[in-house]
Amino acid sequence: MAGLTIASPTGPVTLGQNHHVAMNMFIAKTQGTELVQVRPLGEIAPQPGCSLAGR
Numbered sequence: 001m002a003g004l005t006i007a008s009p010t011g012p013v014t015l016g017q018n019h020h021v022a023m024n025m026f027i028a029k030t031q032g033t034e035l036v037q038v039r040p041l042g043e044i045a046p047q048p049g050c051s052l053a054g055r
Contacts (some may be wrong), residue, residue, distance in 0.1 A: 020046040 022045040
C-alpha cells in the first residue's frame with residue numbers, strides 16, 4: 001500500500017515505503033472550548049527504528 005495518500009484532519013498523509021506516514025504537526029492551545037493553532041511545524045517524519053519488535 002506504499003504510496004497511498006489519504007485525507008486526515010491535519011492534511012493529506014502518504015504511506016511510505018517503510019509503512020509509516022509523515023504527518024503535518026501543529027502547536028495549539030485551548031481557548032475556552034476551542035483549539036487554536038499557535039504555530040504550524042510542518043511535516044514530521046517518524047524516527048528510524050520505530051518497531052514493535054520485542055512486544
